[in-house]
Each structure stands twice: as C-alpha cells, then as structure tokens.
Amino acid sequence: MLIRNKLMLRFTLLVLGIQVSFSAFIYYFNANTRAQRFEHRLATSATLAGRLLVRSHKLETGTLGSLRRNDLITLTGEQISIYGPDNTLRYSSTDNIDQAANRARLASLQPGQLATYPAVGPRESVGLALPHPHAQGVDYYRIFVSAEDRVGWSRLRQLGLLLVLGNVGALALTILAGWYFAGAALAPVARISRQAGRISATNLGRRLSEGNGRDELAQLAHAFNTMLAGLEQAFEAQKSFLGHASHELRTPLTSLTGTLETALAYDDSLPAARQSISHALDASRHLSALTNSLLALAKVDGALPAFGPVRLDECLNQALAFARAKYRGRELRLAFGELPAEAEADVFMVPGNAELLTTALLNLLDNAGKYSAGPVLAELAYAGPATLRVRITDAGPGLSPDELSHIYEPLYRAAGAVGRPGYGLGLPLTQRIVQRHGGRLELTSVVGEGTTATVWLPASPV
Structure with missing residues (x-):
C-alpha cells in the first residue's frame, strides 16, 4: 500500500x-x-394524583366528586393505579391496566420511596409510597404511574439520525481532507523521488533540493546528497584506478608480448634466446608483483579475519627489520615517546591483525627509505589515554600540496617517484588497513625538507 493511502487511512480512522x-x-x-x-414527570404525576385523591380523602369515601377517571391524565398513554394501606386497589385511571405487575411490586415499595421499574416496550413506570397522616397515625398509599414518552423518543431518534448523517458527511470530508493533506505532506517526498530518478551513474553530479534545510525531509535530502557525494568520489576513484591499472598492466604485458614475439621471430642462437627469456621473466615478475598488490588492496576492502590482541611494538620492530634488510645503507632508528605512568606490561597492545599491521607499517618505512637521503626515525608513543601513535619521519624531497591531495589514490605516483620502483599502491593499502583497524593515517610534508607519516590506533585497555 502506498504511504499516501496509509496516511489517509490512519487519519480517517x-x-x-x-x-x-x-x-x-x-x-x-x-x-x-x-x-x-x-421519570421526573411520572413522579410529578404520581404526586399530583396522590394529593388530589388521597389527601382530599376522596378515596376513603369512594367518591371522586367532580373528578372523572381521565381528568388526571397528563401524559401520552398514562395509567394511574392507587393502592390503599391494606394493599387493595382504590383507584385506576382505566380498566385495562395490568394490575398483576403492580401487585407484585407492592411488597418491595418501601414507605417514602420513589421506585423506577424497567420499561416494558415503550411504557415506562414508577412507583411512589405516599404518606397519609391521620389521627391514629400515618398510612401509606402506593401509587403506580406508567406512560409512553413518545415525544422524548421521537427527539432521541431524530438526534440519532442526525448524528449518523453527520458522521457519514464528516467521514466523506475526512477522506477528502486526508487525501489532500497526505498529498501535501508527501509532495516533497515525490519531488525527491523524481529528482532521485533522474540521477544515474553517468550524472552523479546532480543533487537533491534540500528545501528549507530544517525539517526531516531536508535532513533526508542532505543525507542523500552526502551519499551521492561519496558515490561520486568512489566512482571517480574507481575510474581513476581502472585507468591507472589498465595502463600499468598494459606496459609489462606489452613488453612481455613484444619480447616473446621478437624471440620467436629473430632469436636463432641460445645466448639470444636466453637474453629474451631474461627480459620476458623480468616483465612477468613485474606483472606478478603488480597483480599481487592489486589483489592485496581488494582483499583489505573485503571481509577480514577476526581481530585479536596484537603487540604494536613487535609489528613495528618486524617492519623495521624488513626495511633494514632492504635498505642496508640507510639508518632507521626507533624511539619511544610518552607512555602511561602507571602501566605495568603490554602497553602497546591493540586489537587487530598482526600481518596487516606489519604490512601497513612496512609500506610507510619502505616509502621513507626509498625517497629519504638521510636517516629515518620511527617513534612509538601514546597520543592519549587510549590511543597509540606511530610517527615515521624521513628527510626526502617532500611532496607538494597538490601531490598530497592525490597521494591516497590507487596507482597514483608523485613526480619524484618517476624512475623509482613501486606501483602507487602502498599508501592506499596502508590507509585502508589503518581505517579497518579503527585508526587514522595522516601525511604532512614540506618540499625539500621531508615527509612525516602518522598513524593513530585505538589501544587495548591497560
């Protein structure tokens, strides 16, 4: 069911x-x-009959005088019955009154009491025990009055009909009002839906109108625009990645194919064939290394193994050992900064994957050793009560602000990296590893002075 119909239905109900x-x-x-x-009118009629007949002693003498039986009738279909102290019928306004019901009520009608009895059809009844004082004491005459309230019931039926017709009319108006207000309330949603329908992979630069910028729909449009901005950035990064990847893969493939074709066509001696095989093997190794780097980058974006406690200092020491073995003439130093004052042991524990963290730190040390002409300093310290910091500083050529803005794009290489080994995948891989561990990577650089890479990671409770 459409939301508009749901709102209209709930509003109507x-x-x-x-x-x-x-x-x-x-x-x-x-x-x-x-x-x-x-009931009050019946009681008044009973009281009036009692005053006129009982207290005037007409019932004692049995003579009504100038009164006739129907002279006391004031209500529609009224019937009056009066019983004496000895429970004998002394007066009835008509002969067709059901006295059996009245006699059954005599015993329950207490002196001075006004009783109301259940209606029989349209006829309603009351009973009154009227005191009649005399010289010997007080006698009680029991008066029963019944009648039909035709006017009252007619008015009540008219009111019921009026309420039914009014509710039916109000229901129709409510449905129309619900339809209108639901449409008016959902008009911005329909507008957002139309605008979103015009957005595709080819025009991710479009944005939704955020209206007044304050209500819930504006917040929804803002969240959608933020998501579109992220998608646009991801698409652009993907296109850039595919462009660079196709270029980087095409070069060793072309070299490998050309070498093999040349060897097949022109190599007629073993030394020439061995030389061609050597060139082809270099191109194949380059292609294999590039493919493995791309697969490693894709793997980090997928599901990772369960994290466990890892000693970050051991990961850093292992990465330093690999870097020292690779850059034997480069000085790589390790220093420790501020540590928790009351720490006893395992102050460098972090939740994560040791292999991935070692790879991330090795990539940073590899970049520092590759481009730095002087020593490389690695510092491990606490940046806060629950945050570990690794800072790697080199004395390389540095990066310009424009190069820093692209440094995390896969396969991007700065101008100073031309002619040096690498594929432009180390920093993107490192950044994603750090992010998957709940941390943050930041590079600061000054051209001609060097670059500093800083990693913040959440530490395990000490």
Missing part, C-alpha cells in the same frame, strides 16, 4: 474514532437526560 466516540457520548447523554426527565 483516527478522526472517525473521535467522531463516533463523541457522537456516542452525545447520544448517551441525551438518552440519559430523556429518561431522567420523563
């Missing part, structure tokens, strides 16, 4: 529930008021 509840209250209040009003 809510308003309908309120209307029906209010109408039921009004109807119940009026019905109760009608019953009380008619």
Whole structure:
C-alpha cells in the first residue's frame, strides 16, 4: 500500500474514532437526560394524583366528586393505579391496566420511596409510597404511574439520525481532507523521488533540493546528497584506478608480448634466446608483483579475519627489520615517546591483525627509505589515554600540496617517484588497513625538507 493511502487511512480512522466516540457520548447523554426527565414527570404525576385523591380523602369515601377517571391524565398513554394501606386497589385511571405487575411490586415499595421499574416496550413506570397522616397515625398509599414518552423518543431518534448523517458527511470530508493533506505532506517526498530518478551513474553530479534545510525531509535530502557525494568520489576513484591499472598492466604485458614475439621471430642462437627469456621473466615478475598488490588492496576492502590482541611494538620492530634488510645503507632508528605512568606490561597492545599491521607499517618505512637521503626515525608513543601513535619521519624531497591531495589514490605516483620502483599502491593499502583497524593515517610534508607519516590506533585497555 502506498504511504499516501496509509496516511489517509490512519487519519480517517483516527478522526472517525473521535467522531463516533463523541457522537456516542452525545447520544448517551441525551438518552440519559430523556429518561431522567420523563421519570421526573411520572413522579410529578404520581404526586399530583396522590394529593388530589388521597389527601382530599376522596378515596376513603369512594367518591371522586367532580373528578372523572381521565381528568388526571397528563401524559401520552398514562395509567394511574392507587393502592390503599391494606394493599387493595382504590383507584385506576382505566380498566385495562395490568394490575398483576403492580401487585407484585407492592411488597418491595418501601414507605417514602420513589421506585423506577424497567420499561416494558415503550411504557415506562414508577412507583411512589405516599404518606397519609391521620389521627391514629400515618398510612401509606402506593401509587403506580406508567406512560409512553413518545415525544422524548421521537427527539432521541431524530438526534440519532442526525448524528449518523453527520458522521457519514464528516467521514466523506475526512477522506477528502486526508487525501489532500497526505498529498501535501508527501509532495516533497515525490519531488525527491523524481529528482532521485533522474540521477544515474553517468550524472552523479546532480543533487537533491534540500528545501528549507530544517525539517526531516531536508535532513533526508542532505543525507542523500552526502551519499551521492561519496558515490561520486568512489566512482571517480574507481575510474581513476581502472585507468591507472589498465595502463600499468598494459606496459609489462606489452613488453612481455613484444619480447616473446621478437624471440620467436629473430632469436636463432641460445645466448639470444636466453637474453629474451631474461627480459620476458623480468616483465612477468613485474606483472606478478603488480597483480599481487592489486589483489592485496581488494582483499583489505573485503571481509577480514577476526581481530585479536596484537603487540604494536613487535609489528613495528618486524617492519623495521624488513626495511633494514632492504635498505642496508640507510639508518632507521626507533624511539619511544610518552607512555602511561602507571602501566605495568603490554602497553602497546591493540586489537587487530598482526600481518596487516606489519604490512601497513612496512609500506610507510619502505616509502621513507626509498625517497629519504638521510636517516629515518620511527617513534612509538601514546597520543592519549587510549590511543597509540606511530610517527615515521624521513628527510626526502617532500611532496607538494597538490601531490598530497592525490597521494591516497590507487596507482597514483608523485613526480619524484618517476624512475623509482613501486606501483602507487602502498599508501592506499596502508590507509585502508589503518581505517579497518579503527585508526587514522595522516601525511604532512614540506618540499625539500621531508615527509612525516602518522598513524593513530585505538589501544587495548591497560
């Protein structure tokens, strides 16, 4: 079901529930008021009959005088029955009254009591025990009055019909209002949907309108625009990666193919063939190393093995050992900075994967050793109560601000890297390893002075 239909349905049911509840209250209040009003009229009629017949002693003498039986009738279908102290019928307004029901009520009607009895069809009844004082004491005459409240019931039926028609009309208006307001509330969503439908992989530069910039829909559009910006950046990085990868892979493949074709066509001696095989083997190794680097980069973006406690100082020492073996003439020093004051042991523990962390640190040391003409300093310290910091500083040629802005792009190589071994995958790989460990990598550089790479990693509780 569409959201618009859901909103309209819920709005209609809510308003309908309120209307029906209010109408039921009004109807119940009026019905109760009608019953009380008619009960009061019956009680008044009973009191009046008692005063005219009992207290005037007409029933004692058995003579009504100028009164006739129907002179006391004031209500529609009214019936009056009066019983004396000895429970004998002394007066009835008509002969067709069901006296059996009245006799059954005599015993339960207490002196001075006004009783209301359940209605029989449209006829409602009350009973009154009226005191009649005399010289010997007080006698009680029991008066029963019943009648039909045709006017009251007619008005109540008219009210019910009016409430039903009013609710039906209000329901129709509620449906129209719900349809209109749901459409008005969802109009920005429809606009966002239309704008989003026009965005594809070929035009990720489009953005959604953020409206007033304050409500929930504006926040949704802002989140969507942020996601689009990330997607656009990822697509651009992917295109750049594919462009560089195709170029980098094409070079050794072309060299390998050309060498083999030349050897097949022109090499007619063993020394010439061995020389061609040597060139082909170099191109094949280059291609293999580049492919392995690309696979390592893709692997880091996938699922990683479960992390465990790792000693970061051991990872750094292992990376330094590899770097010293590779750059034997380069001085690589290790220093320790600030440590926790109350630490006892295992102050360099971090949650992670030892192999990946060693690879990340080795890439940084490899870059420093590759481009630095002077010593390389690696420092391990705490940057905060729960953050370990590794800082690697070299004395190389440095990087310009423009080069620093592209340094994390896969297969990107700065101008100073031309002619040096490498594929431009070390820093992107290192950055992703650090990010997957919940850390951060930052490079700062000054042209002609050197570059500093800093890694922050969350430390395990000491």
